[in-house]
Amino acid sequence: MSYLELLKLASPEAVVVLTALVVLSIGLLASRPAAACAFTAAFGILISIGAILLLPRNATLFGGMLVITPLNSLFKIICLVLAFSTVLFAQAERASRHPGEYLALVLLAAVGLMLLVGSEELLMIFIGLELLGLSLYVMAAFDKADVRSAEAGLKYFLFGSTSSAFTLFGISLIYGMTGTTGLAPIATKLASMSLQPLLAVAIVMTLVGFAFKIAAAPFHLWAPDAYQGAPVPSAAFIASGSKVASFVVLGKIVLVGFAPVHGSAAWHAMVAGWSPLLAALAALSIVIGNLLALAQSNVRRLLAYSAVAHAGYTLIGFVAGDRDGLSAALFYITVYAVTLVGAFGVVGVVRRETGGDDYANFSRLVSRSPLLAGCMAIFMLSLAGIPPLAGFFGKFYLFSAALHAVGNQGLLWLVALGLVGSFVSLYYYLLVLKAIFVDEPSIAAAPSVDGIGILSEIVQQATVSLLAAAVVLLGVMPNVLASQILAATP
Amino acid sequence: MIAWTIYVTFGGAVLLLFLRRAFARWIALLTTIAGLAICLVTFVRTPIADLAHFTTIVRVPWVPALGMNYHLAIDGVTLTMVLVTGISAVSTVLFSWDVKDRQNEFFFWLLLVVAGCYGVFLSADLFLFFVFYELVIVPKYFLIAIFGSTNKEYGAMKLTLYSFLGGIFVFVGILVAYVSAGSLDLNELARFQFSPQLQSWAFPVLFLGFAVLAGIWPLHTWAPTGHAAAPTAGSMLLAGIVMKLGSYAGLRVAMNLFPQGFHMWSKWIAVLAVIGIVYAAAVALRRSDLKFVIGYSSVSHMGFVLLGFATANALGVSGAVLQMFSHGVIAALLFAVAGRMIYRRTHTRELDALAAMNLSRALPFAAFTFVVASAASIGIPGFSGFAAEITILIGAWKTYPLAVWIAGAGMVLVAAFTLRALKESFFGEIGAEGDIRKATAITTLNREEFNPITVAEKIGACMLMVATLAIGVYPKLLLDRIVPAVEAMRFLK
Numbered sequence: 001m002s003y004l005e006l007l008k009l010a011s012p013e014a015v016v017v018l019t020a021l022v023v024l025s026i027g028l029l030a031s032r033p034a035a036a037c038a039f040t041a042a043f044g045i046l047i048s049i050g051a052i053l054l055l056p057r058n059a060t061l062f063g064g065m066l067v068i069t070p071l072n073s074l075f076k077i078i079c080l081v082l083a084f085s086t087v088l089f090a091q092a093e094r095a096s097r098h099p100g101e102y103l104a105l106v107l108l109a110a111v112g113l114m115l116l117v118g119s120e121e122l123l124m125i126f127i128g129l130e131l132l133g134l135s136l137y138v139m140a141a142f143d144k145a146d147v148r149s150a151e152a153g154l155k156y157f158l159f160g161s162t163s164s165a166f167t168l169f170g171i172s173l174i175y176g177m178t179g180t181t182g183l184a185p186i187a188t189k190l191a192s193m194s195l196q197p198l199l200a201v202a203i204v205m206t207l208v209g210f211a212f213k214i215a216a217a218p219f220h221l222w223a224p225d226a227y228q229g230a231p232v233p234s235a236a237f238i239a240s241g242s243k244v245a246s247f248v249v250l251g252k253i254v255l256v257g258f259a260p261v262h263g264s265a266a267w268h269a270m271v272a273g274w275s276p277l278l279a280a281l282a283a284l285s286i287v288i289g290n291l292l293a294l295a296q297s298n299v300r301r302l303l304a305y306s307a308v309a310h311a312g313y314t315l316i317g318f319v320a321g322d323r324d325g326l327s328a329a330l331f332y333i334t335v336y337a338v339t340l341v342g343a344f345g346v347v348g349v350v351r352r353e354t355g356g357d358d359y360a361n362f363s364r365l366v367s368r369s370p371l372l373a374g375c376m377a378i379f380m381l382s383l384a385g386i387p388p389l390a391g392f393f394g395k396f397y398l399f400s401a402a403l404h405a406v407g408n409q410g411l412l413w414l415v416a417l418g419l420v421g422s423f424v425s426l427y428y429y430l431l432v433l434k435a436i437f438v439d440e441p442s443i444a445a446a447p448s449v450d451g452i453g454i455l456s457e458i459v460q461q462a463t464v465s466l467l468a469a470a471v472v473l474l475g476v477m478p479n480v481l482a483s484q485i486l487a488a489t490p
Numbered sequence: 491m492i493a494w495t496i497y498v499t500f501g502g503a504v505l506l507l508f509l510r511r512a513f514a515r516w517i518a519l520l521t522t523i524a525g526l527a528i529c530l531v532t533f534v535r536t537p538i539a540d541l542a543h544f545t546t547i548v549r550v551p552w553v554p555a556l557g558m559n560y561h562l563a564i565d566g567v568t569l570t571m572v573l574v575t576g577i578s579a580v581s582t583v584l585f586s587w588d589v590k591d592r593q594n595e596f597f598f599w600l601l602l603v604v605a606g607c608y609g610v611f612l613s614a615d616l617f618l619f620f621v622f623y624e625l626v627i628v629p630k631y632f633l634i635a636i637f638g639s640t641n642k643e644y645g646a647m648k649l650t651l652y653s654f655l656g657g658i659f660v661f662v663g664i665l666v667a668y669v670s671a672g673s674l675d676l677n678e679l680a681r682f683q684f685s686p687q688l689q690s691w692a693f694p695v696l697f698l699g700f701a702v703l704a705g706i707w708p709l710h711t712w713a714p715t716g717h718a719a720a721p722t723a724g725s726m727l728l729a730g731i732v733m734k735l736g737s738y739a740g741l742r743v744a745m746n747l748f749p750q751g752f753h754m755w756s757k758w759i760a761v762l763a764v765i766g767i768v769y770a771a772a773v774a775l776r777r778s779d780l781k782f783v784i785g786y787s788s789v790s791h792m793g794f795v796l797l798g799f800a801t802a803n804a805l806g807v808s809g810a811v812l813q814m815f816s817h818g819v820i821a822a823l824l825f826a827v828a829g830r831m832i833y834r835r836t837h838t839r840e841l842d843a844l845a846a847m848n849l850s851r852a853l854p855f856a857a858f859t860f861v862v863a864s865a866a867s868i869g870i871p872g873f874s875g876f877a878a879e880i881t882i883l884i885g886a887w888k889t890y891p892l893a894v895w896i897a898g899a900g901m902v903l904v905a906a907f908t909l910r911a912l913k914e915s916f917f918g919e920i921g922a923e924g925d926i927r928k929a930t931a932i933t934t935l936n937r938e939e940f941n942p943i944t945v946a947e948k949i950g951a952c953m954l955m956v957a958t959l960a961i962g963v964y965p966k967l968l969l970d971r972i973v974p975a976v977e978a979m980r981f982l983k
Contacts (some may be wrong), residue, residue, distance in 0.1 A: 434647075
């Protein structure tokens with residue numbers, strides 16, 4: 001293995017790291033760095049996407065530390081696209097007084113995502129998690145003038161580092177029992193082992209760490225404050241990119257590494273393993289997320305609680321545990337991430353115009369900006385699972401895969417719970433839309449004081465519209481993405 | 491060709507988003523007229539023999555990995571439903587001619603509902619069917635919550651949540667059918683033998699989900715509040731077409747997929763249907779808001795549809811399909827009179843208040859329309875209501891003689907509340923003989939106060955009246971197409 005080859009295979013990551021450094025120095029040197037930084041960062045991400053497309057289809061480095069498969073490449077691209085939209089939102093945010101540092105953090109977090117997605121080895125996964133986590137903690141606390149942002153950062157940091165400790169502990173136990181950190185070797189070792197208590201502890205510990213990351217109940221307590229307090233682009237990235245990557249990794253760990261201890265979550269026929277555990281997490285997330293979301297009056301908190309519920313739906317795909325289930329879960333979480341980034345984009349604009357993001361700030365948005373109102377309607381209805389939007393197809397795919405997987409419709413209980421959950425969810429999503437389309441305007445829009453450039457505003461609105469168009473497109477022609485994911489899923 | 495009803499209507503809706511306000515209502519009118527024209531051409535040109543089976547018209551792979559196809563098909567039942575959609579849609583636009591506020595948005599939501607309905611009726615793929623079915627829900631919310639009247643936000647939310655709850659049940663049923671049979675093609679599914687144990691629980695889940703939208707007792711409560719809250723166009727669409735989505739889907743999907751489950755539960759459907767007929771009519775007799783009265787009458791009439799289904803014989807089910815057509819036209823007409831002709835001019839729908847206005851003098855055309863609509867609704871021979879209900883009752887006689895007696899009593903109640911509404915709203919008594927001068931004064935005042943019935947309203951009302959009369963006088967026109975299609979379905983005993 002020559003270094004040249006390593007550099008070639010790791011070129012997408014390398015490009016993003018280099019871009020981060022360049023952006024940092026532009027931030028230091030230029031007098032008005034905002035536009036230049038954003039442009040460089042966006043450009044770097046595009047080059048990195050190009051580099052991914054040029055990679056060979058399959059390659060493995062250092063016993064699984066860096067693995068290139070169609071699935072990994074696809075999700076690296078998806079993560080980069082999410083980072084790209086975050087960068088475009090960040091450039092319109094006047095709060096970022098240090099655009100160079102902020103965008104460099106976004107890029108470093110993106111590297112973390114790529115490492116997470118592109119590795120099948122526990123140590124590397126942990127490093128990716130930490131790189132991602134540390135960048136996101138700072139991004140959450142970036143708005144120094146806002147006490148809520150500090151709160152968000154601190155909470156996210158405390159919960160996140162605790163969960164990392166859990167994961168690390170779980171990983172160390174697994175290593176102790178199997179003597180390896182590669183996912184595939186772990187699976188072969190576990191296949192000859194019974195489900196002894198130590199293994200159960202290891203599995204629980206590892207999963208607890210990831211449950212924090214994906215904000216599954218009861219490990220979701222950081223999410224509402226982080227979503228509400230963090231600067232809008234940070235929140236968008238935490239809610240989308242970090243979530244997609246965590247789900248991809250979690251899927252790999254449970255379905256590849258822990259495959260022999262799958263267990264069963266079928267009604268009346270539960271077998272110990274990780275799948276009843278995830279089923280319990282899913283059920284709890286669906287119930288708690290949806291019920292708490294009903295009581296919110298702030299759009300970002302609403303999105304946080306609904307994120308808990310959506311994590312629950314997605315987990316159902318893993319519980320199903322077969323190829324269809326995995327690809328359905330990955331499709332669902334991708335669509336979810338795209339939708340959520342878009343929704344945060346709208347929140348960002350409304351926040352700049354009205355100084356807040358409660359329901360009242362959205363009142364009669366349709367008369368102020370029909371475009372944004374329409375986009376927000378698309379995002380909310382897609383989250384609620386209304387056709388012909390992508391969220392609907394995602395739910396159908398997910399639930400039908402779950403029913404297919406376990407014989408005799410054993411997962412019907414979980415699917416029924418998910419459906420009831422999405423029934424409840426329509427109510428609170430409609431409340432947001434009611435504010436946007438029906439309510440009398442209660443807060444007068446004041447053009448932002450510092451006056452962000454008209455160009456940045458156009459860029460942000462165009463990004464939001466593109467994301468909305470993507471949500472519609474993925475709903476009308478789901479085959480575009482679904483067949484890619486299904487073909488790439490091993 | 492008939493598939494173009496969907497595309498044209500969606501296209502019109504999208505066009506409305508980008509065009510100036512001045513064109514909005516014309517675009518909407520042209521779109522719906524085009525839709526109706528396509529329906530009529532298909533109706534005339536398709537040979538009756540071709541309508542006996544659910545014949546594919548379009549089939550394009552959509553998501554091959556999951557077996558989803560963009561698959562449309564048509565038979566006699568579908569054609570009937572598409573036709574009533576076209577007729578109601580045009581008249582709905584005509585009766586919304588003077589919507590002032592946010593016109594583009596209004597017609598956008600309206601056309602979405604219409605397009606979704608066309609889609610539901612024509613779908614031959616279960617997934618596609620469900621996409622259209624759920625697509626109709628949200629536009630209704632906006633139509634009512636933004637443009638409605640009495641207690642609109644409550645009514646809109648209640649209606650939407652009820653519909654979506656029904657949708658959740660349907661979702662479960664569809665998933666189970668899909669997973670067990672491994673196909674989404676309605677024709678293939680209709681040949682698949684589901685296990686009796688599965689059918690015994692999947693049928694009620696699926697049918698109940700659909701029946702929520704059809705206004706089955708006791709899940710009907712969204713209908714009166716929703717109708718009362720909705721703008722006139724909304725009520726017309728809701729009662730005219732959307733409620734039919736539920737009953738049509740119950741027939742096409744629930745009953746045809748799970749015939750054994752249907753036979754197990756059909757007597758309970760009959761029970762609920764009969765309770766619905768009598769209960770809703772009795773409630774209507776006591777309500778004083780004209781729209782509530784008509785809303786309950788819709789529930790009562792839809793009870794006949796369900797009763798027709800429950801008979802499980804060709805006559806009863808065909809009658810039910812005819813009743814769907816008939817009620818679609820009549821309900822639209824009734825709501826048009828109540829919501830547009832009366833409420834827009836008097837700003838009240840309270841029967842007591844209307845009784846004092848002597849509207850038959852002030853609005854003679856409205857009075858005439860309402861008389862025709864009431865006659866059709868009561869089931870006077872010569873109108874479509876009679877043809878449909880008598881067919882259902884004859885069919886039911888073979889299976890549930892008792893139900894016929896009770897439903898017959900229900901028809902008397904329907905006649906009672908309809909005549910009461912008619913009398914109080916248009917032919918109210920002004921008072922004692924001596925008050926004639928006062929009466930004349932009020933009438934003259936009214937004549938000046940009320941805008942005359944507009945041309946658009948007249949055309950819309952005439953269309954609906956012609957439709958109900960034509961089918962009433964010559965029901966064979968539709969029955970010839972419906973009966974063979976129903977006979978091809980497999981749930982018949």
